Amino acid sequence: MQRLAWDEGMSVGVEAIDNDHKQLLALINEISDAIDRNKAPAVIEDVFAQLEAYVVEHFSREEALMRQCRYPDLKAHIKQHRQFTAKVPELKRELLNADSTEVAAEINLFLFDWLMNHIVGEDMCFAQLAHDSGLSTTKQRTPSYLRRMTSWLGNRLTLGRRIFLTALIPIVGVSLLSVLVLWISVQRFYHVQQLMGVTAIVQEINDLSHQLQMERGLSAGVISSEYVAFMPSLQSQRQLTDQAVVDFLLQLQGLPDLDPLLAAQIQITRHKLDELAGLREQIDSGSLTVIQSLGYYSTLIDSLQKIPEGTLKLGMDSDLVNSMTAYTALLHMKEAAGVQRAIGTQAILQGEFSPGLYQRYASLLGEQRSFSKVFNQFVSPEQQQLWQDHIQSPEALRMQGFESLIDRAIQDGRLSTLDSLRWFEVTSARIEGLKTLADQLGEVIDARAIAQVNELKWGLVITTITLLIILSLTILLSWLLNRSVIDPVRRMTRAMTRLAEGERDLRFTEHFARDELGRMAAAYEACRRSLLRADVAYTVSNHRQQVELQARIREKERFRVLASTDPLTGAINRRKFTELAENEIERAERYSRPLSVMMLDLDHFKRVNDTYGHAAGDDVLRAFYQTCYGKVRSTDIVSRLGGEEFAILMPETDMRQALELAARIRYAISQLVVKVGTRDRVNTLTVSIGVTAWDCAQAQTISDMLEQADQALYYAKELGRDRVVGYDEHCQLETGKARALDV
Template identity: 35%
Template sequence: MINWNDGLNIGVKKLDDDHKKILNIINTLSVAIRDDEAESVIDSIFDDLEKYTKIHFDREEIFLKKCNYPKIKERIEHHSALIKKFPELKTKLTNSLNTENAQEVSYFLTDWLFNHIIEEDIPATDTFEKCALSKRHVLKQSILKRIINKTTKAFSFTKRIFLLSVIPLTGMLIFAFILLFNDYSRYEDIKKTSSFTHIISNINELAHSLQIERGLSSGYISSSQSKFKDTLNKQRIIVDKSIKSFNNKLMSVHGDKLLVISPFIETFIKDIDSLNNFRKKIDANTVSQSSIINFYTEIIRNILGITSKMAIYNLDKEISSSISSLSSLLQYKESLGLKRAYGTMLIENNEILNKEKYIKFIQLSGSQSTLLNNFNHTATALQKDKLNSIINSNISNKIYNIENSIKNHNFQDVNSVIWFESMTELINGMKIFEDKLTNEINMLIRNELEDATDKLFKWILYSSIIFVLTVIIIYVFEQSSKNEIYQLIDAMKHLARGGRTLKLKSTSTNDEMAKMYSAYETTRQKLLQGDMYTQLYLSKKELEIQRHQKQNLKLEKIAFIDILTGVLNRRKFGEISNKEIERSTRYGRNLSFLMLDIDNFKSLNDTYGHALGDKVLQHFSSTCLNMARSIDVIARIGGEEFAIMLPEVDAEGAYLFAERFREKIYSSQVHIEDKIIKYSVSIGIATLDGDKDKEVKDILQKADKALYRAKESGKNCSIIYT
């Protein structure tokens, strides 16, 4: 039985399941062979094997064609060749069913399957990933981590080191130019209102946090509550922190400045007071999805109204226009969020007759046009271009088509998941743009303040900024470099501990780290292949041991064992050896034979008697059996002559074995009554020559000649036939 290793998974579930199914069929054959039941299951096993292998090949070829795999023709030829091989294997077993043939077929099938997976399918993993057939699970990452990963992708290791010095220097020159040429004229005026306008970023974050809580609350009501509970609780904490931050920022604004937005502040306070009670109703599931949307929408609309009011405050024209643009964009994103919610409900429920939701959905489209016009009226050309690129993007066109289907009540043509994900992608794009506008507004105000300071303060500020930027850049590039190195270190440790499942793919293309990653992946695949072959070998050895045990029992029953020594007799040794010679010749395997003769054995018999001679023979054969492997075959072929067959052993290995055995005999003693007998052995060695040695007598003649030379050389030595 060969167990599946998860390191063989290629990431395409259907193909991985096919591989497991085929391995189970091959294992079924192996079990049947082990239990001597192969004859009764040959037909069913090969029918299943051919059926499921063909299904697997057809499926794999479809995937490869879909992914434009370059070697598809070669792969199809391989598949076709194997399918044609199955009837041959089945015929071979049917015509001559024996343990050796059955094992040979089982080993062939197992070997084919692992080679197919490791040498063909695993290298195609990248191809499957590129056409989205195989997906890797990616954990949610922090902003800083994403920046580090993108930097690693964009720049090679050496470029990162180079840019580490160039970027801070470039930034120093740019900011030096800005600090030297900025105007100080509006310092006093902008200083009075800077604290007021700085609440814009808090408004944006609070509105966005509430929009997320609205979506999670709606999902909590409409689906399995456990699915959204933890995420919703975490989002509520984020909202509470945003509220607290907003209140703290309001406290820093002078009272007369707050008069402009005081109605919105009062409403905001009331809304926040009612928020906790409404959350309890959500937790108790006592409110409808529509009520949730309406409640949060009113709070968000009031918060966004603060930004709208600030836009008409007596500020610098450029700042005022930017705030107006941001206000329009915030309102537009809010309408997208509502449209996403109503659209999702209409699609999921096919609510053609729900006029209230349908009308709200249609009205949102009209309000969006107005908001876009307002934005275009105050935005700069660059800001308009940016928004137009988002609105005219592929995802917007996709949303437009789905929206038309909803308007025309063609709910069967749309999918709520695709609608929700598409709208979310567009909203996220808007959020990024909003953040950019917010940063631009803050930058305008900050620039006004910085421009108004004296030169000493400019240079102090300049030095601080350069220091911070340099630290950040050094950290990012350092971490991006270490990131690849540490991944490789962890992977190698994983490999050293025996793990084979961790795959590495370099984000770079041709740099040094990519080559190291490639070397690791090659090592992992080879070790994985070795593990599989080890299992195959152990399975083979287990079956061989069982086979030898059965053979030994049969040999004992039919008197193929030499009674005195417990080893095979000459006749049985000849049968087994001839079969092994045929197998080794067919597969080009090594096979060696030893002829062993006890030195001066006749003298021992004449001096001490035949009883002592028998004891020496028993000691000799016992030593042979103890030192031989389970697959080696030992026989007594004459009075004091023995032969040993060593499968899978070449001349050098046979010589080493012979020498160990000879030294063991020479250093041992036979204790009989009050006598201590020491003796030695001469050994002749011959290795199979497939072209000349057709039967065991041919190779034993060579071993016998080598033995004769050993006797002539003074005995107690090992000689290889040449």
């Protein structure tokens, strides 16, 4: 019988349950050994008793464990336990009452199959739950923190979600980076738009500061001359200044939202411009000194000039920064020249420089030289050439000559002899030249700002398109990578599921990289081929067993046929005839159906053997049987009782029908010609036949019927052979001697 060894792969991880399974396996193997060695029934009964008791104990222990870990299918499991517990005594009775090794083998295989299904199909289902509940006794190493973290993620996130997050995180990173790049580009564009707004008022700032510088110089002349000189010019200049203020304020209304510091500076300038009317009233009333007047105008002009300086904090390229730096230096140079004009006018009108005023006058000359150096440092060669043209212009040369004249007049004490109006005109001409130069530089700044805005605008568009393309490609690539992982995994899962269900036709034809997926596909293919080989081996083995079984069945059938048939003629023998006849008699008696029997004996058969030999006699017997077999129905039974004596059992046949059949057989035998040897023929065969019908009052068994038919046959022999005689039961009852009916 089959034996099964314990495999550690059958372990469920709980030591008590695994020990129970090992003990159950040992008991089933012991039953197999007992069957193999044909041990006494008492031994088998004892092993079965142990198995029955241990099954109950094991089921009780297993159910307690399932309750402890809250196994969801506990009721179904208990039902299976009770069914098998009730099955064990039944199996024991079947085994003890088995009359063949096949039955014992089936019981043994059933026990093995149950145990494997119980361990693998049932108990393995709660093995993981027992482990998760801390009931597993299998020793395992404590996993690392990283391993626990990955297990935690794998327990809470499906593979599809993990792959999706793996693809999503780079997308989010690229998206954030794209937003940051776009935000920086937008900020730069916003700053340059602010710069555009400021550069749009650079001309107005230059004009307004120039008019204020002119008004400041005239105001200083009016105050210094005690309101005698420059008064008409001051009134005219104030009108020009007011117009410049209006233009400046109108230009401010069209500005975009500005940087907070720049907006605050513009607001301060607005407040100071609002104070200009009050200042003029104080000048006209004579309540201000020249120094006070100069201070207010200088503060207002300085506030205006800080507006272009504030643009240096905005995002600009280096050329624009250099141009704006040179522009502010030029404005400061122009402002220093304007203050110089006012101080010089005051000193000429008063005929002297006070110590502090002269020091201020000298410092203004130094400031102009410093600002000229800054200007030349940050401008282009073309603008440097414009500067050279300016300092060599007649206005600049006259200014230099007048400055030298003032220096000599101070030394000679003749400052009052100089013409203050001439000084004012010369310095104003030089300041006009600086203004023209500033206007030219302002146009350059405006052009460069427009170019930078356009460049940033296109750069922003290109950056946006590029980032969108990169983001789209990243999303597409992430999706493709996601599908390239999840699709093969899903197909492998379906393939392994089908493999577990017994389907072996699915295989992967595409190529995988040499990675985990490739190894999984290779492992699946190896498993599939192994199972195919196992299936083929099982099929071959099963076919071989079927062939052997069929051979044994055919051999058994052959032995059965040999045991129940006459080897010479093929007719059934007396033993089998008796067995079949008893069944027919029982049926005839139960259902009151007719039944007849005839006995046939070849006449003078010994003469055939003596004349032609025993081999010819055998041929005659075979021909005789074939003739009889050809005349009867398929339900009739032809038997050779011995020698040349035959019998035919005829179910559903009464006496009349039996006599008619017997007459046909007698005639067929009389016409029979049997070829014996190469030349001889036997053609003088005759047969004597005795016929009887079933009568429960006269015959209880087939032996009684055969005896009646034999009496009729004997009477046919006495009447001269080659005839049919029916048994007359009435005559038999009266005389005790059979009466023949010659047919």
